[in-house]
Amino acid sequence: MMSDESSDVPLILAPAGDRDSFLAALAAGADAVYCGLKAFSARMEADNFSLTELAGLTALAHARNVRVNVAMNNMIRTDEVEKAFHLVQRLVRDVKPDALIVQDLAFIPLVRQAGYAGELHLSTLANLSFPDGLRVAEMLGFSQVVVPRELDVDALRLMAASCPKGLRLESFVHGALCYAVSGRCYWSSYLGGKSGLRGRCVQPCRRLYRSEKGEKGGYFSMQDLSLDVLTKVLADIPEVACWKIEGRKKGPHYVSYTTTAYRMLRDERDVPGRKKDALALLDMALGRPAMHYRFLPHRPWQPISPEGETASGLLAGRVKGGAREMFLAPRIPLMAGDLLRVGYEGEGGHIMVPVRRSVPKGGKLHLRGNGTVRPRSGAPVFLVDRREPELMASIRKLGEELAVMPECAPAAVEKPLVFPVPLKKKDPSRDLMLRRRPGKAGEKGYESGLWIDPNRAPGIPDGAVRHVWWWLDPVIWPESSDSWKKAIAGLIRRGARRFVLNAPWQMGLFDKPDGLALWAGPFCNVANPMAVDVLAGLGFSGVIVSPELGEEDFLALGAKSPLALGAVLSGFWPLAISRVGTLGPGESLTSPKAEKLWGRSYGDNQWLFPDWPSDIREKKPLLEKAGYRLFVHMEETLPKGMEARKRPGLWNWNLRLL
Template identity: 40%
Template sequence: MPDTLNHPELLAPAGSLEAFFAAMESGADAVYCGLRQFSARAKARNISLADLEGMLAYARKLRRRIYVTVNTLIREEELPQLAETLADLEALRIDGIILQDLAVWKMARDHFPGLPLHASTQMTVHNAAGVKMLERMGFKRAVLARELTLEEISAIRRETSLELEHFIHGALCFSYSGQCLFSSWLGGKSGNRGRCAQPCRRRYSYRQKYGYYFSPNDLSAIDLLSDLQKAGIGSFKIEGRMKSAEYVANVVSAYRMVMDAPDTQRKESLSQAKDRLKQSFGRLPTKGFLPGPRPTDIAIPSMKGATGRFLGEISALRGGEITFKSRDRLHIGDRIRIQPKSDQAGTAFTIKQLRLGRSTVKAAPAGSLVTVPSSFRDTFRIGDAVFKVSSEQAFTMSEAACRRKLHQAGNIPDQLDLHIALQGRDLTLTGRSGPVEIRQTYEVPVFPATDNPLSVDILRGVFERSGKEPLSLRDITSEPLPPVVIPPSRLKDIRRLFYQAVAQNLSDASNTARQKHLRSALDSLLPIAPLVDGYKRQITVAIDRLRDGHLLNDPLVDRIILPMTASNVQQLAKGHRFTGREDKVVWDIPFVLLGADWRESRDIVRVLTASGFHNFRLNNLGHFPLFDGMQEVTLHCGWRLFTVNSQAALAWKELGISTITLYLEDDRANLENLLRRETGLPTEMTVYASVPLITSRIPLRGLRSDSPVVSDRDDAYRVTQRGGQTVVSPETDFSLLNRLSELEDLGCHRFIVDLSHLGPYSPRGKLVLDALRREGGLPATSSFNFERGME
């Protein structure tokens, strides 16, 4: 196990084979990569299993590590494929899997015990309670939320022994990771399925003032590596599985330079590293939240959301030729991207010809008015921005060269412990690798030793060479050896025969274990069950204020959901409004609980349970420890806890959940597939809500909820800032109120109508309740992904 606490790991992205070798050659201790399925960067080139096997062999010889991302939400129909993938990864003895969906946790823990578990930042673990929950669940490492300060990280470290990983460089999401529905809302391309279309990077207007309001700058914590290590971070993670090998090489080598520098040379190394980072073609750097909870440079609306080094704006066009004054040196082979002022995607191409005036040149200095021909006609406009995204000096390795290197690495070696005993003429070898043990006895000629008798060192010299077999001798021990010699040729023959037998046994054992584990996992998947009639429809209405609690007097409403806030509890203390009906109130725990907020929530839970309330809705793993030692509570699973398959539902059931809320961005096909599985848990579904497209800790100064933020496509969004959180919601609400009978036919009979943003007695709130009564549609609403599908 790596000593990440005293010697932090430098962890690099490997979205392609070329990026993998760039990371290895530039000094990464480990890389993380995604396969071509179940990766939160589905647009990256990603890695095949055959590639991964070669990468592991290459990395093991360098004593480096590889982690594989399985960090997307898993559709019900994908569970068999997930089982196959986990079986393959376990057979390859991968160093860890990074996961989001608890289906992956449950299946790996129950059926693939050889897979070390890392909790993805997509799980939004942001406090000590969340990390301690991961410890209970058997995780080895937590990738912490990027919204934490150094002080908050230190507080987490003091309460856990779990390995902690944190991002140190690369792109930031405006939203808490795992909690952004923006891309999915616009076109069904879910960020939690690895298909984010990055609408946050587009231009918006607020009161007719244009800006990139939701586009954060890039994280660069190179000044804070010592502080991060002192805070308890054991793995420094670089973002960028969508980035080029050149980016990976530049960034990894820069951080390696600083991490390896002696204290006396730290300042000089830091200066050199920052110069190198300028070549990585990112956005403006920010330290994010690490220095404190209110950063001023993390999101600057006047800064374009595009990556790359800004060169200038197009000043003239002629056919496919563009002319602009370049702020930076340009060279044949540089790659540039033209970014329109609208929110449309940019166009990138490599410079094959470059002109200064009428002269064709190979390079142009900074400040030059240059003309660059392209093959694109009628694509660009005067005023479009020009960015350099790659240089002619890029790290390059062809696909063929990458594969030659993988082939030369051979197979992944098995670690072998060897014990030797010599009795008379019988040499007995006992080899152990993982759970496999093999013992063989060979007859050997022995001769009295006059000089240099048989010893452990002599035997190590013979057996540390494994020949063609993928074995690596880790340790060798022996019984007391007599003062004899054995001819070296005989020892080499024995080594060859023994290692052949060991390799065959290990291969057989691996194949047997893979088939056994895979069959166990596949057998655990729930079959389709017949639908059961006779369920009564149950309606739960979410409200924001305690004073609207008399909505329970409406015969339409079975239960209400109330935010578990200090103000609501204080109002409760002034006059108990629910005597005898406490079981009809579900208290909704705030999604984010940082530091003292968690301790305050624990006190509130105790007050509420003492007052006779026992229903609580959880929205983060860090909420579970709030109820440690409590028996008389009923825990409900909010939609933020991701239930898109039956294995995740079973996982929540195991953790103490009594009711699950289906995922808000899911579609009809998957909902039907999931609801046909008998998990033993009642399921609820939100059928009306304002969808929080972004939930963020980043403040948006000067924006108020009384005016919308509008896209270039005239889509309008409300920005609400309260309690240290920024929430971006569409002005169009989500509604399936006209589909309740259809949903019941699918197998769901419990429905949540979320009016917390409207109030049940506002004009709009009354319209919603009326539509609920008559099961009618509402104008100006969206069915989200229900019909069009979630990719």
């Protein structure tokens, strides 16, 4: 592993989804590269790496004093825990990475038992979004936290001011933006069983939706982030030790151009002409149209333009011709090895076209279908990857050096994993009705749950405060964390004793948690007993597990959990929680499959809902038998005039969670 010596300048961390992109990062002068394996990565659609391949690449990087961070940043099921453990053991022995990037708390005991001595970095998917949570992360052994992309520079300074000694921040400077806050998107999973928390997102936010007026647009499709010249401001925050470039699904061209540009902006920004050169490289990196997003609080950018262009790649022209012949007369010269996309990635029927020979500007490139889809006249054509001779020569040279690196010999790892002791005592089960406003006092059969509004008094008598389950928001921002601490302290003074925290880091908002019953809420995304055990060590009394789970996953966790468990049985679960307000009160949008989406703003965030609820109430007896004891029903009223769709709300219950 590389030395852990501190530096006065932030590291430039480049993405790599395949061998050529990894080598492109090295050639471009990256200080560190992050990548994933073929399992347990939150970018499973990238090619990713085998252990043998990554071992050689890591040795090559270390020979150049470049760090390698391995992302094992997806949520893991109970039946995957041992496989993940053995993979970590082989990583420790064969690859020797400098850091592991994780979101699932299960990896904390897994890496300890595997004898891993490198750094642990907390993924942005874990959603540590406010200053008081940093000390919880440091206490758990994390040395670096990847902060949300939604933070402006003032919020970032608040985070930096609260960094415990030995903890650093990692901030995105470039790349794709998600409509949802990281770790708070269930859209792909809810609509199709492919979880973004497990690297399987099919990007439903990039599709075209129809407004109530019948207008189609990319209402959730975000432009890219590019801090470019504003990295000068970022460089003045010493706790930000790493500038991160998003893009593990991108090719070597993108990696080379963005890495080179940010190295120039960091090291040569005062050299005449270099800033202009760096911006030119970013313009040609083949991403989406880019902007500064929220980084400057006094001048935020609107990241969505429903009628605008948010497709990735550089527009090369439009399809011409008719039934006999379809072709492209490119508006830019094309090179042999270029990769084109005909159509938008958010729409069905787009085609990938490799360019076999050079085509001059205004020349003619014949287009053919892929056997099932034919190019349509007028469709946009985008240049999405380019393999310049100079870049490929650099990659070939590094590839020759890689070829002589010693290979690791595959071997079994025998050390067994020690699981936590399952909970034996089972309390009586109870149902909890969760509301935004107080409901009927003593509603038969239900205990009362209320979302905390830090800006509004709860409006219930002191005597009732003790009996309520008080729920914290899934996303708390730096500028509102003081309000949250005051609201929590006020409730405790009035007798509140039961709280549901929707991120483990929210434990940092409680000065004295002793004597309180603190449960980890469903937005903590817990899916295995090792993660439950870490929460037990933090002082949690129970866990409401991830509602994304399938039947086998629910039951397996119930048998092995060291804490009491709960489950969300019914209610409108959000597809996404966003800091971008897309829908006004009562407005809705319709998906390509006729599903209606509606939004509601709570605090600083907008919650996006489907028009049918999750509902596994019929599975309650099975869950009780498996050991679940707290059952949550989430009340959320549909907008006026909208009717609930008649559709099963079993979510992934009958599916294998992907």
